[in-house]
Amino acid sequence: MGTFKIEGGHQLKGDIQPQGAKNEALQILCAVLLTKEKVTIHNIPDIRDVNKLITILGNLRVKIEKLGKGSYSFQSDDLDLDYLESELFKEEGSGLRGSIMIVGPLLGRFGKGYIPRPGGDKIGRRRLDTHFEGFIKLGATFRYSKEERFYGVEAPNGLTGTYMLLDEASVTGTANIVMAAVLANGTTTIYNAACEPYLQQLCKMMVAMGASIKGIGSNLLEIEGVEELKGCEHTVLPDMIEIGSWIGLAAMTKSEITIKKVSWENLGQIPQVFRKLGITLERRGDDIHIPAHTNGYEVQSFIDGSFMTISDAPWPGFTPDLLSIMLVTATQARGEVMIHQKMFESRLFFVDKLIDMGAKIILCDPHRATVIGHDFKSTLKATTMTSPDIRAGISLLIAALSAKGTSTIHNIEQIDRGYENIDERLQRIGAKITRLD
Structure with a gap:
């Protein structure tokens, strides 16, 4: 200690x-999983939580290259999805609350996402219902193993856009749902969405990748799903x-x-x-x-x-x-x-x-x-x-x-x-x- x-x-x-902003970096790093093309990110802070997430991405077989202080490129073109159900991932993911946000992009792109019950600061209850209720409304099925403290969502036939009113303006919940919805079929409308600057940054980055998102900066987002996203370059606030x-x-x-x-x-x-x-x-x-x-x-x-x-x-x-x-x-x-x-x-x-x-x-x-x-x-x-x-x-x-x-x-x-x-x-x-x- x-x-x-x-x-x-x-x-x-x-x-x-x-x-660079910790809370933005955790969202942005998860978004690199949305495309097989290279994504370059600047101003990434060199802190424990962010470095843990980069380690998880590396174990998921994301190709990572450090370009300079705070600058990295990521390419998710050959992922090892079996890692998500490994004991190593259960150990690493449970120590980082931000790891929950890898579920949305994996669900949207591959039709499945898994996460151990995440840890983080002991500052009171921080429930995950908003995340999974959003995924379910998009058409995913949900399962939870109480013994293994492990969550899973699956949508083998893809996700379908819908209207949803979030029960709380959760920042990570909104980020997770938006990352899933950008690759869903049809239009997704999210009311009571979080609208803080770091969530706006995530949305702007995905628009640069080819996503269609309206209402950025407001609590009402409208997302028209696309078939695939491309690479981009982004700087963290x-x-x-x-x-x-x-x-x-x-x-x-x-x-x-x-x-x-x-x-x-x-x-x-x-x-x-x-x-x-x-x-x-x-x-x-x-x-x-x-x-x-x-x-x-x-x-x-x-x-x-x-x-x-x-x-x-x-x-x-x-x-x-x-x-x-x-x-x-x-x-x-x-x-x-x-x-x-x-x-x-x-x-x-x-x-x-x-x-x-x-x-x-x-x-x-x-x-x-x-x-x-x-x-x-x-x-x-x-x-x-x-x-x-x-x-x-x-x-x-x-x-x-x-x-x-x-x-x-x-x-x-x-x-x-x-x-x-x-x-x-x-x-x-x-x-x-x-x-x-």
């Missing part, structure tokens, strides 16, 4: 460029979750940081929500500049003067992946704020570690926490902690970088799942962080 040793209490300064992490880090450490090439048009409400905490963000071209908050930052109130609440919602609402960052950043704000995590019921349980560091947080229930900011009148205390998941892990790292003294974070493999070479990148802007084996 890896460990970070962090000497906190130092101001940072400099430029940092966000990696910068990671909005990492961008939000650096904003919170800059505020908590009173640092002057410029985040480079953030793709402002795809950030949605992220800048606006950080401004609700009183954080100053300056747009400089396609960069975000955060000045040193030497006088702190003050939580705003609503127009009627009522208590500020920050909550998550499906896109274009505020992403749930940043609520942990908002919570830790609020611990040094001037004022109070309620963080309301609506979409996952276990994501706030890491706050006990922040309370141990001296943060004033009242955990109301599994979904709501009230944060009373210190206004830098007292600092967080260094401590030893263990990272429970990716987003809580980066939040604890931000807390440690702002705290006086030396902190230790164990189980940093969770952070490495979502953040590329984070210790080296932070060291370049002045962070005192050391990786220990």
Whole structure:
């Protein structure tokens, strides 16, 4: 188990460029299975979850060539579909939740797809019903082995387009169903579809491959199935979750940081929500500049003067992946704020570690926490902690970088799942962080 040793209490300064988006990369990599032609992808982040998926694709006999940093070509012209029912795949696929998205393209192209019950972050129930109900509506049959914890869908006669209303705007569910539907017979209409930028990117990539998709960016997608798709070239967007992490880090450490090439048009409400905490963000071209908050930052109130609440919602609402960052950043704000995590019921349980560091947080229930900011009148205390998941892990790292003294974070493999070479990148802007084996 890896460990970070962090000497906190130092101001940072400099430029940092966000990696490619993890959540987009996992979708895009699965889409290479839709065609026998070569697909080239740029700006792929070098992180554990993405590298696991690339390994799975290689074991599936996808031809993979690394072209340079973050750039790969993939060709799925001679796949070993028997691998999907192997013990090796059951072991590898169960450790990566994103592996569920290989089912849609395989079902659409070959008429069958299998997946072990996937793992991922322990942030509450994350059901897969939306995925499989969509496949069933397209004409697939579903089977599940409880003993082997293994899912399968089959459509030996092909899929048929239909209308469906998704029970939730699941991002991975929408991605999976769309990847199956682009090769189905006829027209598929998906209402209550997810519409976040990374799903838009997936749809745009498939259109470049020859798919017919209307309504991209909305919650109503219309897909006219085609017989086959061709190859293409695609570049992954910068990671909005990492961008939000650096904003919170800059505020908590009173640092002057410029985040480079953030793709402002795809950030949605992220800048606006950080401004609700009183954080100053300056747009400089396609960069975000955060000045040193030497006088702190003050939580705003609503127009009627009522208590500020920050909550998550499906896109274009505020992403749930940043609520942990908002919570830790609020611990040094001037004022109070309620963080309301609506979409996952276990994501706030890491706050006990922040309370141990001296943060004033009242955990109301599994979904709501009230944060009373210190206004830098007292600092967080260094401590030893263990990272429970990716987003809580980066939040604890931000807390440690702002705290006086030396902190230790164990189980940093969770952070490495979502953040590329984070210790080296932070060291370049002045962070005192050391990786220990």
